[in-house]
Amino acid sequence: MSERRHPRLAVWKFASCDGCQLSLLDCEDELLTLASVIEIANFPEASRAVAPGPYDLSLVEGSITTEHDAERIRMVRAQSRHLVTIGACATAGGIQTLKNFADVNAFIAAVYASPQYIATLSTSTPISAHVPVDYELQGCPVNKVQLIEVISAFLAGRKPSIAAHSVCVECKQHGTVCVMVQGMPCLGPVTHAGCGAICPSFRRGCYGCYGPMETPNTTALAREWQALGAAPRDISRAFRTFYAAAEPFRKESVVHADITHDDITNGDQDDPG
Numbered sequence: 001m002s003e004r005r006h007p008r009l010a011v012w013k014f015a016s017c018d019g020c021q022l023s024l025l026d027c028e029d030e031l032l033t034l035a036s037v038i039e040i041a042n043f044p045e046a047s048r049a050v051a052p053g054p055y056d057l058s059l060v061e062g063s064i065t066t067e068h069d070a071e072r073i074r075m076v077r078a079q080s081r082h083l084v085t086i087g088a089c090a091t092a093g094g095i096q097t098l099k100n101f102a103d104v105n106a107f108i109a110a111v112y113a114s115p116q117y118i119a120t121l122s123t124s125t126p127i128s129a130h131v132p133v134d135y136e137l138q139g140c141p142v143n144k145v146q147l148i149e150v151i152s153a154f155l156a157g158r159k160p161s162i163a164a165h166s167v168c169v170e171c172k173q174h175g176t177v178c179v180m181v182q183g184m185p186c187l188g189p190v191t192h193a194g195c196g197a198i199c200p201s202f203r204r205g206c207y208g209c210y211g212p213m214e215t216p217n218t219t220a221l222a223r224e225w226q227a228l229g230a231a232p233r234d235i236s237r238a239f240r241t242f243y244a245a246a247e248p249f250r251k252e253s254v255v256h257a258d259i260t261h262d263d264i265t266n267g268d269q270d271d272p273g
């Protein structure tokens with residue numbers, strides 16, 4: 001009688017820093033259990049042994065920033081029964097999307113001594129802009145507990161149980177005193193939960209590294225930041241960090257990039273839609 005085949009896992013890297021893959025390696029004890037129920041068939045960060053597809057589950061880290069990667073992600077999708085993106089880069093384009101707001105050639109010329117060797121697209125885009133994605137796990141980097149939950153859920157054929165609420169709920173769950181009431185701007189009210197509200201627990205504001213929560217009211221939060229004395233430039237920069245191209249954060253960043261102190265004084269800073 002033939003042995004039952006383990007589900008096959010593949011982990012892929014596109015434009016990224018490898019931090020989300022390291023979250024998977026950081027699972028330590030859980031990885032041993034995981035490895036006993038799945039076949040880690042393709043994970044170059046962990047092993048040089050790469051088995052060919054097809055794969056039951058592909059985890060994809062990183063954004064699409066070159067023509068080559070745009071082609072490669074289609075190959076990955078074709079070999080994958082389920083495809084899950086992990087992290088800010090893969091789900092929203094990551095910090096690489098800062099180039100979407102500027103002239104990429106000016107960046108290249110400023111950074112590289114021989115810019116003629118650089119082949120890049122003018123934008124960074126999430127994986128979902130190129131191929132269908134089955135689930136997007138947020139975070140920069142992703143939380144290892146949430147990552148294990150997503151892997152377990154897909155292997156068991158169920159929906160992952162990941163809370164969609166904001167970091168504020170995690171502050172309340174941990175009994176952390178709100179930093180906003182102490183006069184400190186915080187992106188927690190519009191940021192997806194998952195980190196356990198680490199920054200407020202150290203008396204500093206959240207800066208949004210888990211990206212937008214499910215229904216973020218960025219306009220209301222920006223007004224609160226203004227009331228605390230934040231300048232438009234600061235508000236725009238806060239939204240334009242890890243998740244600069246995620247639509248709610250992108251829109252709010254553009255609103256405040258375009259207004260002046262006079263506009264605020266006149267109450268003329270509504271979102272143009």
Ligand code: SF4
Nearest residue numbers: 016019087088089140
């Ligand atoms: S989401 Fe953050 S930690 Fe993950 S690969 Fe991108 S930059 Fe690195």
Ligand code: SF4
Nearest residue numbers: 168171178179186188
């Ligand atoms: S500290 Fe930030 S995340 Fe925590 S409750 Fe206050 S606003 Fe929300």
Ligand code: SF4
Nearest residue numbers: 195199206207208209
């Ligand atoms: S920036 Fe916000 S989401 Fe990121 S770790 Fe700090 S509190 Fe959590």
